[in-house]
Amino acid sequence: MEASALRRSAALVARASTRNAIRPAVCAAISNSSTSSTPPTQLQTQQTRQFSALNRPPPNYPGHVPLTRLERLGLFVGSGLISLADPRRGDLIASFAEATATPYFIYRLRDAMLSHPTGRRILRLRPRITSQSLNIPYLRSLPPNTVGRTYIDWLDREGVSPDTRSAVRYIDDEECAYVMQRYRECHDFYHALTGLPIVREGEVALKAFEFANTLLPMTGFSVFAAFTMKKSEQKRFREIYFPWAVKNGLRAKEVINVFWEEELERDVDDLRRELGVEPPPDLREIRKREREEKRRRKEMERMMSGRSGGPEDDVLQKAEKEAEVVAERVKEMKDEVVEKVGEVVGSSSMRV
Amino acid sequence: MEAVARRKAAAYVCRSCTRQFQRQLRRNYSNSAPRPDIYDVVCVGGGPAGLSLLTALRANPVTSHLRVALVEAQDLSKVKSWKLPPNKYSNRCSSLTPTSALFLDQIGAWEHLDQTRVQPYHEMQVWDGVTDARIEFDWAPGSAPVEGTTIAYMNENLNLTSGLLKRLEQLGGVSVFEGANVENITFGEEMEDLDLSQWPVVHISGGKQLTARLLVGADGANSPVRAFAGIDAKGWDYNRHGVVATLEMEGEGWGGEHTKIAYQRFLPTGPVAMLPMPGNVATLVWSTTPENASLLKSLSPKDFVAMVNAAFRLSTVDLAFMHTQGTDQDDEYSWRLQHTSFNPRAIPQTVVGVQEGTVASFPLKMRHADTYIGERVALVGDAAHTIHPLAGQGLNQGQGDVQSLVKTIEFAVTHGQDIGSIMSLESYVSERYTANHVLLGVVDKLHKLYSAGSGPLVPLRSLGLNAVNALGPLKSFFMKQAAGSGTKIF
Numbered sequence: 001m002e003a004s005a006l007r008r009s010a011a012l013v014a015r016a017s018t019r020n021a022i023r024p025a026v027c028a029a030i031s032n033s034s035t036s037s038t039p040p041t042q043l044q045t046q047q048t049r050q051f052s053a054l055n056r057p058p059p060n061y062p063g064h065v066p067l068t069r070l071e072r073l074g075l076f077v078g079s080g081l082i083s084l085a086d087p088r089r090g091d092l093i094a095s096f097a098e099a100t101a102t103p104y105f106i107y108r109l110r111d112a113m114l115s116h117p118t119g120r121r122i123l124r125l126r127p128r129i130t131s132q133s134l135n136i137p138y139l140r141s142l143p144p145n146t147v148g149r150t151y152i153d154w155l156d157r158e159g160v161s162p163d164t165r166s167a168v169r170y171i172d173d174e175e176c177a178y179v180m181q182r183y184r185e186c187h188d189f190y191h192a193l194t195g196l197p198i199v200r201e202g203e204v205a206l207k208a209f210e211f212a213n214t215l216l217p218m219t220g221f222s223v224f225a226a227f228t229m230k231k232s233e234q235k236r237f238r239e240i241y242f243p244w245a246v247k248n249g250l251r252a253k254e255v256i257n258v259f260w261e262e263e264l265e266r267d268v269d270d271l272r273r274e275l276g277v278e279p280p281p282d283l284r285e286i287r288k289r290e291r292e293e294k295r296r297r298k299e300m301e302r303m304m305s306g307r308s309g310g311p312e313d314d315v316l317q318k319a320e321k322e323a324e325v326v327a328e329r330v331k332e333m334k335d336e337v338v339e340k341v342g343e344v345v346g347s348s349s350m351r352v
Numbered sequence: 353m354e355a356v357a358r359r360k361a362a363a364y365v366c367r368s369c370t371r372q373f374q375r376q377l378r379r380n381y382s383n384s385a386p387r388p389d390i391y392d393v394v395c396v397g398g399g400p401a402g403l404s405l406l407t408a409l410r411a412n413p414v415t416s417h418l419r420v421a422l423v424e425a426q427d428l429s430k431v432k433s434w435k436l437p438p439n440k441y442s443n444r445c446s447s448l449t450p451t452s453a454l455f456l457d458q459i460g461a462w463e464h465l466d467q468t469r470v471q472p473y474h475e476m477q478v479w480d481g482v483t484d485a486r487i488e489f490d491w492a493p494g495s496a497p498v499e500g501t502t503i504a505y506m507n508e509n510l511n512l513t514s515g516l517l518k519r520l521e522q523l524g525g526v527s528v529f530e531g532a533n534v535e536n537i538t539f540g541e542e543m544e545d546l547d548l549s550q551w552p553v554v555h556i557s558g559g560k561q562l563t564a565r566l567l568v569g570a571d572g573a574n575s576p577v578r579a580f581a582g583i584d585a586k587g588w589d590y591n592r593h594g595v596v597a598t599l600e601m602e603g604e605g606w607g608g609e610h611t612k613i614a615y616q617r618f619l620p621t622g623p624v625a626m627l628p629m630p631g632n633v634a635t636l637v638w639s640t641t642p643e644n645a646s647l648l649k650s651l652s653p654k655d656f657v658a659m660v661n662a663a664f665r666l667s668t669v670d671l672a673f674m675h676t677q678g679t680d681q682d683d684e685y686s687w688r689l690q691h692t693s694f695n696p697r698a699i700p701q702t703v704v705g706v707q708e709g710t711v712a713s714f715p716l717k718m719r720h721a722d723t724y725i726g727e728r729v730a731l732v733g734d735a736a737h738t739i740h741p742l743a744g745q746g747l748n749q750g751q752g753d754v755q756s757l758v759k760t761i762e763f764a765v766t767h768g769q770d771i772g773s774i775m776s777l778e779s780y781v782s783e784r785y786t787a788n789h790v791l792l793g794v795v796d797k798l799h800k801l802y803s804a805g806s807g808p809l810v811p812l813r814s815l816g817l818n819a820v821n822a823l824g825p826l827k828s829f830f831m832k833q834a835a836g837s838g839t840k841i842f
């Protein structure tokens with residue numbers, strides 16, 4: 001009885017916090033830290049030589065941080081550890097994504113773009129997706145079921161903005177850096193296309209889809225977050241969303257080659273058909289239904305036992321309050337740990 | 353001494369004997385069949401192989417008495433008088449190894465080639481288009497062979513055939529039937545004093561018939577002589593075409609006038625090679641799919657030049673895409689160049705133009721005849737074997753055949769044997785067959801190895817290339833093989 005109460009109150013805490021602050025780790029990987037960056041447009045001399053931290057070469061594009069091999073390893077281990085410890089450190093998850101995307105996977109994704117006429121056009125024009133570039137009021141004015149309207153409705157429903165992207169810093173090749181940036185900026189379009197919400201469960205399903213489609217390792221690692229989900233969620237993931245993700249991700253054309261800015265007025269189902277993506281069952285609906293179902297069952301149980309209210313309810317309320325306090329404290333402690341680890345990793349990578 | 357000479361004379365049909373023989377025939381059959389026109393050697397095909405053979409036979413004092421004839425479908429006077437302005441080059445060029453050049457010199461033909469149009473090269477750069485693994489064939493100090501550092505000579509096929517014709521004219525004594533197609537080959541008739549039923553008779557357009565003691569097929573890959581002899585040629589088509597063109601370069605090459613470099617990059621569709629010609633000129637041999645080849649041929653000069661530059665620089669992904677574009681490759685190339693890193697000194701200089709009318713393509717195949725000889729028949733050059741051009745060995749193999757066949761004929765003449773009998777010809781096959789077979793096999797495997805764009809072979813082949821590159825002695829062994837100056841294994 002008490003254990004379940006504790007779990008329930010923890011869930012309450014979670015819901016009480018603002019939605020945006022709690023964007024699950026995996027989503028934060030591609031959308032965080034509103035540092036706006038200059039687009040990596042200019043080509044500078046490619047950096048392939050080895051160097052030490054003392055004579056760090058000039059960046060290949062604005063915002064680029066050339067790393068030594070050791071630093072790269074440090075980034076990989078450090079960002080990996082902290083992102084596991086704190087799912088909200090999206091900036092670090094983004095770094096982790098960059099550390100694992102090189103040297104192979106980001107090139108694969110770039111080559112997928114280079115093999116496709118639209119992909120090539122995107123690479124040539126290097127469009128950026130921001131709230132400015134998109135003209136939000138115009139999107140809201142589009143008829144329902146257009147790509148643009150579906151996207152903005154999804155943003156509104158989830159309460160997120162397109163302007164929350166980390167700038168790419170650790171990918172040496174400036175063209176690949178743009179590919180990473182583009183991938184991040186398109187992520188919310190994939191949400192809109194599939195209708196998957198940003199709750200952990202939806203995010204994991206989308207990541208599985210992206211992994212099957214892009215083969216970016218970070219998306220694959222993120223699927224491990226499935227093990228941190230609730231039992232019932234895990235079951236749902238196993239039975240519905242994982243098979244959906246694999247089937248659709250492999251079958252669909254490379255979604256990185258969609259010029260979203262040019263598809264805004266198109267019928268979203270038409271685009272889904274062209275890409276070969278069928279939207280999965282609406283996760284928010286399922287969750288809502290299940291919650292209602294649960295509540296109804298509880299109500300039924302109470303009616304069956306023929307009581308409404310009583311001393312036991314008081315005990316429950318008290319336990320919930322206590323659990324809330326405990327959860328708060330746990331969170332604080334975790335933040336402290338994360339900060340410490342961050343300092344250690346940061347200073348050690350400085351020393352390398 | 354006189355006895356030897358007489359014995360020799362009996363072994364082959366010298367001119368006087370033939371005359372006597374024909375007189376006999378006239379006497380016996382004056383009213384029936386036309387008297388057979390008998391030659392010791394009838395060579396069908398006046399390409400590099402056929403012309404070298406006749407030149408070698410005429411230049412050799414032992415074989416120079418033989419009665420020889422040449423049958424060639426093309427007009428040879430055009431070939432002989434072939435001339436191009438100094439800045440224009442034919443698109444059909446071949447590399448001649450020092451061994452081939454030496455042979456041509458021995459038969460007195462080399463000096464008849466226009467030497468201002470022959471370009472020796474001294475280094476090779478070969479690399480893998482997928483992994484960038486590279487092997488540099490440059491002579492390390494001390495490793496250069498005493499014969500010189502020339503790996504091979506680039507030369508227009510027409511410069512060679514024209515030079516050979518000039519030398520043949522100087523030597524004289526060849527009955528030339530040019531502009532004459534071989535229409536049929538049959539066997540001769542059995543006569544009272546001479547059984548010609550095993551002797552091939554070549555029927556050429558215009559009704560002329562030539563009877564041959566030895567019929568040599570130097571008639572190229574679709575050899576009518578091979579078909580007549582019932583010799584099967586096994587092999588396969590590569591489903592590839594060799595695109596050739598004469599290119600104008602931005603300069604004389606990174607090594608300047610005196611150190612010319614040949615380049616070859618292995619792409620998944622096949623190797624692309626750029627070989628130096630004199631001055632700012634280079635010749636292209638690009639093996640690729642028939643579809644790509646027909647696209648390349650359809651492009652404007654500007655886009656074609658962009659594709660050639662791209663072939664040595666851009667990623668295979670970019671190249672594959674640019675082959676799907678009908679036009680605008682030039683624009684695409686300038687964009688991709690900004691995003692591609694390479695060492696400009698390790699690849700050919702930039703192509704700035706293509707000589708008009710020189711873009712052409714040929715289907716590539718690998719064929720090897722089951723044998724090179726039959727009763728009174730021998731095959732040389734492409735009639736005996738067709739090889740993938742990636743190692744630039746086709747024409748050189750033909751020169752090797754000719755050298756060996758002439759030696760065989762010389763031996764037969766000296767030892768009083770019938771030059772057309774299988775027994776006499778045996779040593780020619782045994783000397784050439786295995787050598788050619790090994791080379792054909794190696795080049796075929798190389799083509800297959802490098803046709804893989806991905807898979808387990810790709811890292812392995814790079815490892816191999818890098819390893820050879822790192823091992824000095826092994827490398828100079830390969831270079832000497834390529835130059836034909838090393839121990840003969842090919």
Ligand SMILES: Cc1cc2nc3c(=O)[nH]c(=O)nc-3n(C[C@H](O)[C@H](O)[C@H](O)COP(=O)(O)OP(=O)(O)OC[C@H]3O[C@@H](n4cnc5c(N)ncnc54)[C@H](O)[C@@H]3O)c2cc1C
Pocket residue numbers: 396397398399400401402423424425426445446447448509532533534535570571572573575576594595596637714732733734735741743744745746747748749750
């Ligand atoms: C794209 C390409 C690039 C190449 N690059 C090189 C290279 O770099 N180095 C190299 O060594 N080799 C190279 N080769 C190969 C080389 O060109 C040939 O091996 C060589 O030309 C063969 O010479 P050949 O005399 O045996 O035959 P051919 O040159 O084919 O001559 C055959 C002759 O026989 C005549 N003929 C045929 N049929 C008849 C008939 N029925 N009646 C009368 N006459 C007939 C033809 O007119 C022709 O003149 C290349 C080949 C290709 C396709």
